Amino acid sequence: MRSQVIRFATEHPRRVFAAILALVIATAALIPNIQIDTDPENMLAHDDPARVFHNQVKSDFTMYDSIVVGAIADGPDGIFTPRSLLALHTLTSEILKLDGVVPGETLALSTSDNITQGAPGTIRFEYLMRQAPQTQAAAAAIGEAVARLPLLDNTLVSGDGKAAAIYVPLYHKEDSFEVAEQIRALITTLDSDDHYHITGLPVAENQFGVEMFVQMAISAPMAGAMIFALMWFFFRSVPLVVAPMLVAMATVIATMGTLIGMGFTVHIMSSMIAIFLMPIAVVDSVHIMSDFTDRYRAGDDAKAVISEVMEDLFNPMLFTSVTSAVGFYSLMLTPIPPVQIFGAFVGSGILLAFLISVLLVPAYVVRLKPATLDSMQARLHGESEHSGLLARTLPSLGRFAMNKHKALLIGAGVILLASLAGISRIQINDNPVRWFKADHDIRIADEVLNHHFAGTYDAWLVLQDNNALLDSTTRETLAQNLAAVGITLSQEALTPQAIADLLTELDDRAFSAEDDATLDAIEAAVAQLEPLAEQSRRFLDPKVLSWMAGLQADLQQSGLVGKSNALPDIVKTVNRELRSGKPEDFVLPGSAAGVAQTLLQFQSSHRPDDLWHFVSRDYRQSLIWLQLTSGDNQHMNQVVARIDDYLDAHPLPQGLEAHWAGKAYINVIWQDAMVSGMAGSLASAFVIVFIMMALLFRSPLYGLIAMLPLTLTIAFIYGLVGWLGKDYDMPIAVLSALALGLSVDFAIHFLERTRAIHKETGSLPVTLKLMFEEPSRAISRNAIVIALGFTPLLLAPLVPYITVGVLMASIMAVSASVTLLLLPAALTLLQRWALPTPSGKQDATAPQSNSGE
Template sequence: MKTALIHFATERPRWVYALVGLLVLLTGALIPNIQIDTDPENMLPADDPARLFHNQVKADFALYDSIVVGAVAEGEQGIFNPDSLAIMHNLTDAILKLDGVVQADLMALSTSDNITQGDAGELRFEYLMRTAPATSEAARAIGDAVARLPMLDNTLVSSDGKAAAIYVPLYSKDDSYRVAEQIRALIAEQAPTDHYYLTGLPVAENQFGHEMFVQMAIAAPLAGAMIFALMWFFFRSVPLVLAPMMVAMTTVIATMGTLIGLGYTVHIMSSMIAIFLMPIAVVDSVHIMSDFTDRFRAGKDPKAVIQEVMRDLFNPMLFTSVTSAIGFYSLMLTPIPPVQVFGAFVGSGILLAFVVSILLVPAYVVRMKPATLAAMQQRLHGKAQGGVLARTLPKLGRVSVTRAKPILLVALGILALSAIGIGRIQINDNPVRWFKADHEIRVADRALNAHFAGTYDAYLVLTDHSPLATPAEIQKLNTALTLALPGDQEAQAQLQQGLAGQPAMLVTLLSTLDDAAFAASDDAQLEAIDQAMADLELLLEQSRRFLDPAVLEWMTGLQQQLQASGLVGKSNALPDIVKTVNRELHSGDDADFRLPASAAGVAQTLLQFQSSHRPQDLWHFVSRDYRQSLLWLQLTSGDNQHMTQVMAEVDQYLNAHPLPQGLSADWAGKAYINVVWQDAMVSGMLESLLSAFVVIFIMMSLLFRSPLYGLVAMLPLSLTIAFIYGLVGWLGKDYDMPIAVLSALALGLSVDFAIHFLERTRALHRQTGDVAQTFRLMFDEPARAISRNAIVIALGFTPLLLAPLVPYITVGVLMASIMAVSASVTLLLLPAVLKLLARWALPSQNTELNGGSHVEIRH
């Protein structure tokens, strides 16, 4: 296969051009169909239990993702002044008219109720701010009213009275960027003197998607320009440098076009595919060009030279491409779909780059004009050899050999320190932190979370799993229903469905019995119907666990514990509604801010609440059958470490105060989903890393036909990965998704350098038979090729440092570090280890490093 491919590339260059051009046209035509996806929920598979439960909770409790619009007033009166409230009132009215907004659930001062005592012990539900207040006294009265409403205090208005918020729920979170931009325009029209901010995870996620798209269009071309400039600096020939640039562009376009054409969305991870492939795709080209320019001289046949180069480099390039691809393919073992897609397409892109390199670069070289080749040869070889690499690398080679033991000791010390650093790593992520600290999203996040109880949501869902009735009660109901509605199979089916866990069917059965009472044939049947209805109503009453004051009292205790912990800014739950209404049903004093003593009393408060302007708010906290309820926790941080601490606090409370009989507690909400996929990512990354290590070791042993060389080849990648992640731990940098996937890159590229170094070392040693001569020659052209590759790849990622998005900056910094470390380890540690193991690794008659006969080496 090798001979056939080389022959085809050098003898049929026009065919190569045609095939590459066709590939670019076909795949490039698919790119306009791109779809952006930045939803963290999609970090989990669609059938993941945590994700399914989260979405079921949102559906059952009619919960929507919301944009939080906050206004902060710095004056003495705070937000409660006529001017500030007038602007907020006008803004709320305008937002209610926007498409995509769930009008009924929008929370604002002008859409929320004040609950007060009316005449004759009745409750009065009046809008807090039906119209904007005309006086300061009226504005302050609104603030006083909110302070008495625990569901709104520190959620809708800050406890210090300086800020107020509008919660804008959206039917689809995909509309958040559009709606946020419209809200910003509405705010600008109002020209407020207060500071207005927009925050919320939907805003952050979709804002990131918008800027990610822009970043893709800027960073990839900048990376290409940087790579072009570097290669021109190394090879001093624009025509020659065009070949690897064509390889890189072909690889990027074909890979991204295929990804989009297959229907995959572009997530934060897959958005980096182009950035990753642009430098990696030129790796093989740099080796080919470096070897070609070193061997070619005036008068030589370029076709013969490039064929000789390809024969020598084909095997190491094949194995480096395969091992690099394996490093990324290992990411497919993680349970995170976007990471799987990223690994699959970067791995495939690396293999594609190999194929395109071995075809396009030789085809391009054989079609270069003789004058161009002569000019290149004159620039590179017409003067005494020099350059930083040419002067530095031989010295580095001598140091690595003569200081072998100290170098090995330093490597072991670095490994030990890295192990300690790895133990300090903290796993954490937060979509809001994907932006720089001065980005408007981060500024808004800090400002609003400083004033309010928190703009991040988590839900603790309590579910009653206890049976609706005992066997004796079931038998009694069956008998009563048979007497009441003899032969009515539909009524029997309703009863069985209700007893099987669908209490709504029991309500339907009650209606059926009620209708039947009007058509009863005699007093006996009417009496039987009344008895059946009484039994059924008693059963329904008993099944409504979240009308039980004891259960609500348990929930109150949990709320108090969470508030005391300082981890939760505030919790909102069914007991807050019950106690607020109960207070106003009685004296209106704080002494009556308590739970009623009976389930009937609780039911009465909730019946009264349903007379408000927002009766649907009740069903955000309890299901209609009263067998499921949730606590809405407001958190001031979206970090998954924070959420993990909240979960631990709840677990501690549950251990000390067990759930009431038959109840279970489960988590939902975006903050919890982030924890789930982060945990899955860490365990998945560890599995993929270990698997790739094993596979690459086996491949190295097969390539070199030596387990010893297989182990030596693993040293650069092992030390590089340990050093980089140890550094992450020592610097206190959070271990997030971009950092996690860089292990695959370090895995692939570090072993790339090792393969080339070891393969060329063994080839030179077979020709010289002398260790000293082998290393002197090795630190000539081969070491230069490795160094050039490292520099090209490292600096090729530097445009990412200018990105406004933190994940891209992280990748840029760590990529440069990985390349610098892996190249240094390859050029320092491998020669030192080979020298110490020369008896087994480089056996020869003369293993002394001071001397040795001169042997003519073919380049």
């Protein structure tokens, strides 16, 4: 097959050009259909239990994703001045008119109630700020009122009185960027000197999507320009350098066009496909061009030279492409859909780049004019064949690796142990807000508002009552009583709603009962159902509410939670005003009837549906809303651990279960799934790559030697991450696949060429001397091209892109260095088994001397 492919490329270049051009045009036509997706929830599969439960909770408790708008005042009276409150009132009124906003759920001073005592035993609900106050006294009174309302204090107004917030719920979180932009425009029209900020996870995610799209359009061309400049520097021929660039462009366009054409959205992961493929796609081309420029001389037949080069490089390039692809395909083993898509398309893009390289580059070379090739040869060999930096330094590096092989291997072992210690220090953490630089508006808003308020990040602890309402004996008796009046009891579980429906129906039938026996059966059934109705409304039980209040107090004391909001806060507030309005009456009623009375009173407010954010309509579920000042996974994990400890010391009331939901918790779930999945995929890829290496070289020993660069590179990079205290996030996690693939690329080329040269020389020193000429220059050029090709990412405004740029340069530098130092050292140490002197030949340069220099 190899010979047929090479022959087709060199004999039918126009067909090659036409086929690749058709592929590019067809796939490029699909790119305008691009759809951007930056929702972290989509890191989990749609049927993931945590995600399903989270969405069910949003539905059960009518919770919406919200934008948080905050106003910060600098004056001595804080936010409670007529001017500041007028601006807030005006802004809130305009926000309520925006498309996509849920007006009835918007939380602001002008939409919220003040709860006060009316006549004895009654309660009064009045808007806190139906109209903006005209005097300073009236403005201060609003602040005093908010301080008495636990659901609003430090949520709607900061504890220091310097800031106020507007919570803007959205029907669809995908609208958050557009709505936020409209709110920013409204803010510019306000007559206010206050500082306004906008934050919230929906805004951060959609803002990232917009900037990610821009970054895709900037970084890929910049990376291409950098790669072009570097290859021109190495090969000094613009026409010759065009070929690798065509390979890279064709690969990126075809891969991204296929991804979009197949209906996949472009997530934060898949947005990096173009950036990853641009440098990787030129790897094989650089090997081909490096070998070709070393062999070609003026007057040579370009077709013959390029055919010879392809014969030598075809197998190493094939295996390096396959192993690199395997590294990325291993990501498909993770349970994270965007990571799976990223791995699948980068892996496929690498294989496509190999196919295009072995077809396009030879076809392009044979179509170049002899004068162009002769000019290239004159510049390269006439001026700098032995004067370049690589040409001068690499031979010395080879001699050093051979002569100091034991010290190098011992040093590598020490570095490996230190790296493993660093890996043990890695902390898994991510936060979409931290995807922006520290000086970005989103980051500034997040820092400022979370400094003033209890927290803009949400987590929900959901309590559910799973008690069975009927035992089998009682159910049988109830069924008999109902049957006596013509009602069949359903075999399904008896829900609170079903009990209420039965009581209503029995009440109707009591009016039409024609005999005493029927009336007696109705009364017996009602006597059974009424206690069940009370028992089923579990979250009217003062003991249950008292347990919830205890958990809230413990969380507040822990300092991990800015604030918690729950049903007991509503009950205590209303109960205080019903009794006396004094602080000592801020307590729970002593009976379920008393609790029910407070909630009935609350439903006379202007926002009666707020109750259903904290308890389900059947009173069988309740939600504790936790406000966190950080969206970091580590913070959320600490909160979960704290509550687990509390549950161990204070068990849930009998029959209750606790489950987590909320965006902060969902981020923890997908991060844990990603890390465990990455660990499994990396381990699988290691095994597969080792097997492939052993098969390629037909030697388990060579398979082990080939694994040295990738093992030490991955360990060193991730050990460094641990020692530097850098959080292990999504971009860092996926780079292991890239490190694996490219480190093996260098190892395969080095070992394959070493064995081929050794067959001719029979001498290890001579072999390594020759290896540190053209083959090592090709490896070094590749490492430099790829490493520097990612440097445009350092200018990106988005942290994940910067992280990729830094780590990619580091991976290339480490893997190339390890390949050029450790592999010669290992081959020297294991010469007897790895590269024995053929019988009948004598090693002219024995290891005891340094004459290889």
